[in-house]
Amino acid sequence: MVEILLNGQKYEARAGETILEVAQRMGIDIPTLCHHPSVKPTGSCRVCLVEFSVRGGSKKLTSSCTYVVEPNMSVETHSERVLKHRRTVLELLQARVPDSPELKKMAKENDVRLDPRFPVMKEDCILCGLCVRVCDEVVGAKAIELNDRGTKLTVGGPFMESPEDCIGCGACVYVCPVNCIKMEQTAETRKIVKWDRELPMRKCETCGYPFMPNFQVLRFKKWADMPGEFFKVCPDCRK
């Protein structure tokens, strides 16, 4: 157990917990974009900034999702300095992705100024890399990745081509904090628009209903060591 001061109040944190985890457990609202409890934190969006000092030392800013609590730590989640920097981060994100309702809502909650000071880029992705981490750690497909570096950073399949390992599970679609990954499905194909990946659907042999992409079946046969007959019919027709 580690005792920390969170906004002037004493809390007991478990050893190895991050500041964000303690705050969320105690009901203190810190905005996040790239954080998800199922994957390892990277602290790439910088929205969850907090101010901390250890043993009354100098105050520093850090991303709360990556910083593990220390003894005698004092954390401020909503101080003037934190709010100022958080507003700047949100302003920059807004300049990059101006049309996202999620970002707009977050900006409104944090009193971000409406006229952008920075050149507007009209992108749709904030490059937080959450989809990449989910595809790697949760799905295990490792189909997409962050390509290039610095200002040229992009997200997509290797060499920015359609990812051949993508099974079309939709985990990236579900997890994206700004909803920029879209999925289109018809009776014949399922398409993940952002990755430009189109997968033909498998139809149930009994009822004819398209229930999963063919490529997913191939992968599951390999990963789960299942007999091929299992995937010939949809879950509703399986005996």
Add this chain to the structure above:
Amino acid sequence: MIEQYNVYAAKLLPPEELFAPGHKACQGCAPALALRYLLKALGPNTIIANATGCMEIISSAYPDISWGVPWIHVAFENAAAVASGIESGIKILQRKGKLAPGKINVVAIGGDGGTFDIGLQALSGMLERGHNALYLCYDNEAYMNTGIQRSSGTPYGASTTTSPAGKAVPGQKTIKKDLLEIGAAHGIAYAATACTSYPFDFMDKVKKAFSYDGAKLIHILAPCPTGWRTNPGEVIKHGRLAVHTGIFPLYEVDHGRYKMSLDLPFLKPIKSYLSVQGRYRHLSEAQIAVIETNLKARYEKLQALCRITAEV
């Protein structure tokens, strides 16, 4: 568009359980699943007013309780009225500065009996006054808690203890009341149907409902293996069949705009849904034909409504 999250997205749900396991529900209870998904979508900042019914009984048998959020058991008829009161109370306390500002989700929960029959007046009041609260009706299509008596949510032909199938009477004689149309007719911000077999769709709808101010209504079909006389291990399958056969279409009414949640390539034959349930086993071909005509007419009407309101 909602069946796609069928494999890995489930691992990305919040791990904490605010509706604790160990409650007294029957095996394969889908309404209990609905509550679990509801609280996963809303988080701990929620207050619930729960009308008498299965979910109230099974979750609060003295001295245990399953709820990890503030929860009030209210009488059969006034869950919506109590939720309205909670919402108004929060508003006043926050205005006076006695309660910290912030969003608190208020939910009223009722079964189909507590919503279609007994609580309809209070529900109508809540929707009409526009309280910022959600009414969740979990619909297992009869009064299951007291021993499967018919309600106005029981579909045509179903055999219950008060509409038993025999030589003279072939089960329930009336068609199911269309609750969502009643709710949407109040001109509320958001109304939607959901099904426990589509958890992501349901959770998205709950989140979407709370992104709007004003009253909202969600009607979730939750198969009850005890009352439907089905195999408790197959409730998810039966919920999915209800959607695929078109007997319970998933759609939403967002500020008057109808939208289908799931674009079905075709409707499966209704027999695949009816034949697996003991409550329908007496049905004759003529009755199945009646059910089929009714559901096709309703499905086409919904599709037409979607087309018309999309342009408005």
